[in-house]
Amino acid sequence: MSIVTVQLGQCGNQVGQELFDVICNDAHEGQRRLYNESSNERFFHETAHGDLVARAVLIDMEPKVINHSMAKAAKSGRWRYGEKSSFSQKQGSGNNWANGYCVHGPRHREAVEDLVRREVECCDRLAGIMTMMSVAGGTGSGVGTYVTQCLRDVYPNSFILNHLTWPYDTGEVIVQNYNSVLTLSHLYQLSDAILVHENDTVHRICGQLLNIKHISFSDVNRVIAHQLGSILQPALTGDSHGVYSRNPLGELVSSLTCHPEYKLLSMCTIPQMASSSIAYSVFSWPGLLKHLRQMLISNTKMEEGIDWQVRAPPVHSGGTERTRSLRGPGFNTSLANLLILRGKDVYSAETGGFQDPALYTSWLSSEEAFNMWKSPVPFNKYEKSATLVSNSQALLKPLDNMVGKAWNMFASRAYIHQYTKFGISEEDFLDSFTSLEQVISSYTQLC
């Protein structure tokens, strides 16, 4: 089954291009016919000449980034974007969510729906739609939200996964917190799952783990693409009965977002290291899994500076009440976790540590809360790699910060006139704040 990717705005288009690049390169490695075929079918369609064309729609309100991404893809020689798969206008959204959502979105609704429909029709079976965008700007966030809404209407039975890139805390766009709050509050009603990458975290991975001296956005995007690829490439799941799963998005969503109030997913992938070091490193599943588990419970997003003091309390027969109170501060409670293991000897990996009920909330059994996918095929040159996708409190603090800063700015009504002039009123802002405070409250009380 195939996934149609909708790339929105500068970030969405730049990251999307890196994602297809990673996937295409991974699927061309070595003698792994079934894996490669499955991956190709999922992300590309083959033309009569044998070219691989990405199942993607590129949307932006100004043309430079799309042109750049399409040229870069074509230059790879291995895959390209469809010539007619992009939509751009002349003038961007000006970092204004209201401009994206109220003006550009509706104006170009038909053209965008048309492009998506064409891609969907090229698929034998649709596994779902993945949108890729940032929340800080105007097009990705505003137009992206509107497009998600339209797609939800047109494909009510399909899975929609929103991949979001959150901006640097120290600011890329001054009104980024407003744009983020408006985006998240709207998407929460529309999306099946919201998978988040934070620029700050990925930047640290580039600097500390990959040892890149002058980090550019391409480096950041490539790390995001690697992590996303490790989730989306074919894998054997609990429900797929010995073949590569044909319903990746559905299984992702049903394992992780079982409750409409809890949709925020974070992820970490290990190992991550400079490609020159990979050949000299040896990995063991016990080592990787131990680190990954500690990263989960101490809420460390990369494999460095892990806080080993945070521990899961032992579960006594006294039941869940005692467990809850024994969890120390800094303990990251999960609602659900999905572990994806790829590489050599994957069947021998011992994952009991993730099934410890102490990690999870009391209202799901650990059998329901924990799921695992496996693939014996190594991913993207790593002999062994493990990815954990979590629905946990990991994003609580960044979300809280974002809402707090937006609220402070809102209290002085700064920049509000820029939004009201396009149709987003103070009422709309208040509604958005309220729904996100509700989400924050729900996650805070997760125990």
Place this chain on the structure above:
Amino acid sequence: MTQSIVVQVGQCGNQVGCRFWDLALREHASVNKKGVYDEALGSFFRNVDSRKSNGGACDIIGGRIQHLKARAVLVDMEEGVVNEILQGPLREVFDSTQLLTDVSGSGNNWAVGHMTYGSAYREQIVDRVRRAAEHCDCLQCFFLIHSMGGGTGSGLGTRVLSLLEEEFPEVCRLVTSVYPSAEDDVITSPYNSVLAMRELTEHADCVLPVENQSLVDIVNKIKQASRGGKPGSVIKRDSAVISGQGGLAGAEKPFDAMNNIVANLLLSITSSARFEGSLNMDLNEIAMNLVPFPRLHYLVPSLTPLYTLADVNIPTRRLDQMFSDAFSKDHQLIRADPKHSLYLACALMVRGNVQVSDLRRNIERLRPSLPFVSWNQEGWKTSLCSVPPVGHSHSLLALANNTCLKPTFMDLRGRFTRLYRKKAHLHHYLHVEGMDQSCFSEALTSLTSLIEEYNQLDATKARLTPDAPRLSIAT
């Protein structure tokens, strides 16, 4: 890609404009080696085949460059400056349908420029602008260049501004205003400036105030550095921000050096919209991010580096120096000290071979020393454009919405009231039809309330404003 139209009014406006077009041609020539009319070039120029009988626009992107015509409207109430441009090497770039001139000038009188000429030439101005706009596929921004101290630039220029708002309300209006220094030789410049300021506050989307004295200081600094003679401190030829080397115009005229700085400012602002980069910034994003309240749209510009030293290796330390310099008061294009006043918002537009990590590192380094308003502690808007300006490997333009303009405006108001109290020269203005004393008092009120808004924001600087209490959710 969008297009922008430059409207240059008055002697100063036209002289700066002339330098702008020269440097724009130079920049595009250095980037566009194949002579193809591309979208970046299209943002400021039309491609015209003058052999065609209809005066023939052939704006096909990707075609060869035949004849470039600037997307500009030149307005002046006396002919000298415009005629000089039309006789100089840039004459091919303009055609007669873009010009509007008169003979006698405005006599340094805002009222004559605004009321008399404004009404007399209203139709013609709108016509010229509309014609330029029709050649545009997607018009995004008007750049108005003028001075505040004289009569035409100040008076007619602001009249043009309100006409642009009326006729093209959707199009952004970015105004570059040259403010008079304290020792200005036009006695009535305070009147002209304050009267014009009211118009700017009400009708412009963004104003970039520039002051003659700062430009002079920068020019002197560069000349001193080039005479300096320290070994290893030789300035690379034609890399100074004041240099017009490589452009079309011949020998350097007085004021050219200063005008080149302003021209470079305009080129840098539009660079991210014209050329590609890893983090683009369009012109409409400037107003969106830097204008938190509609009237506070005055942005202090600063350009670095002023010149590049001739040695080729630029270690990271030099890059960091560029960021530090952008906040020093010597590099601001108006006399002001932003570091000691309150920042409402700041934009950093970087050009050239600079990566996001360099940008992040410098923001983190400089942030603690810069006071930001409480509700915008991380008030940075950043952009990275891969194409550096001519002669440099990288450059930085910082635009700050900062309360350091308050003393500048207070000073202006002081000079105004000194004249107004004595009613000096007032009769020249009141004689003009359409003008009366209320114009003066309203302009003064407008300036005072603007100063008051800055004052209120400044007052929050000392106080530690607590975070607003969050909404509480019933559980």
